[in-house]
Amino acid sequence: MIHFMTVLGIWVGAFMTLSIFSFLYNDNPFYKIAEQIFVGLSAGYWFVYTIYNILLPNLVDKLNADFSGNIILIIPAILGIFMLLRLVPNAEWLSRYPISLMIGTTAGIGLLTYLKSDVIAQITATMINPFSGNSIGAIIGNFLLIIGTFSGIIYFYFSKKHEGAFGVTAKTGIYFLMVSFGAAFGYTAMARISLLIGRLQFLLGDWLHIIH
């Protein structure tokens, strides 16, 4: 039975993959079926997953095991119910409390962590001795890092007209930005091809057994 279910799963997976790929030729009913099954299944899966892996173990099971010891959990439970009240027009205003709490907490945590990791640490990492590398390549890399960061920031300074030495620096910043966009495009192309490879490994390997 287990073997049969595995084989059936592979055939369903292959059918769904080919149905989605068929969109590359043209829109068609197979694509629409696969797309809608995916959307419906995902919604259903997440709903059940959230109940069994988040709501029950973190709230219901704990309250069942030791109600007085976990009584504090009543507060997030009530806030959770408030959030759902967005669906009730007369009580919609109550949902502002959990939302404000979430925004406040996220902003408070984010302010410190992002300031430390994304601003201070990143700026500090740019303040390097450019000659500290142990090879010519590393030294050139250090210079590029400093020039790229500096000119890139200058490009985004709009309170002064981009002309003269300032304009040249800003233009240098554009070139660095273009290189970074090119790298991002290259990585994106690699990611999409990787996904295609993953699907073809499934089709040619698990389904057709052409590759091992």
Add this chain to the structure above:
Amino acid sequence: MALQNLDRRIIYILIFLAVSIPLIKPIGLKMHISENVKKVYSLVQETPENSRVLFSFDYDPASMPELHPMAISAFRQALLKKQKIVCTAMWPMGVQMYEDVVKKMKVEFPNIKYGVDYINLGYKAGGIVTMQAMESDINKVFPTDFSGKALSDFPIMNNVSSLKNFKYVLSFSAGAPGIKEWVMIAHDQAKIKVAGGVTAVSAPSILPYVNDQHQLVGLLGGMAAAAQFESLNHFKGTATKGMDAQSLAHLVIIIFILMGNLNYILLKKKKERGNK
């Protein structure tokens, strides 16, 4: 036929052939191993035996082709180095990813014991808040393992009370919460080493963390890095098998970009001549 009128389906067919032919008949193109990949490998390799290490599975099946080979290779390397692997997931389906990795490991390492050599803490919602709480007290965030047994019942969790008890964190991350949040909490606050792997799409935004401040020790970006990591580990996984296809598909894309640009320049010149 002018190139700008080329049917896009011809490009799809060429990409399909460029990917499928090398999968069926591998060419064996050479690979250059990048510094970032070597750094991740050295981190695992140089960490002493019996060290507690944390693996975070922050991805789902959509990113499996890129991140799963990295997770498999790293898990395998850590087991070979006899490190004690504590696993968690910041993405709900990361737990299934962990289970698949362990299933594969049990074939190669039949003697590994749950609770002694590795453990699964499971998924916890909250992202960065969960990580922050783990920094102060892991047992409060995860009083039990994924199956509901108390953490104190497992030898691997002896003397592990906070993130600071781990030698390093490896995050296999397809987005947020993931490796960036681990950098913010595990490295920038708890001061422990962080490395990992990301999808190629997110690599450019995460690479700046591999810097002079060592916010990230190293980074595996996309399938190419996964294949390089497999190569360093002397392990031929799905990433290595896919690299010929990756290279040929990139070649097709490069050829089309060159042809497109050449066509654009020729058309522009033709228009200019027409205007004169």
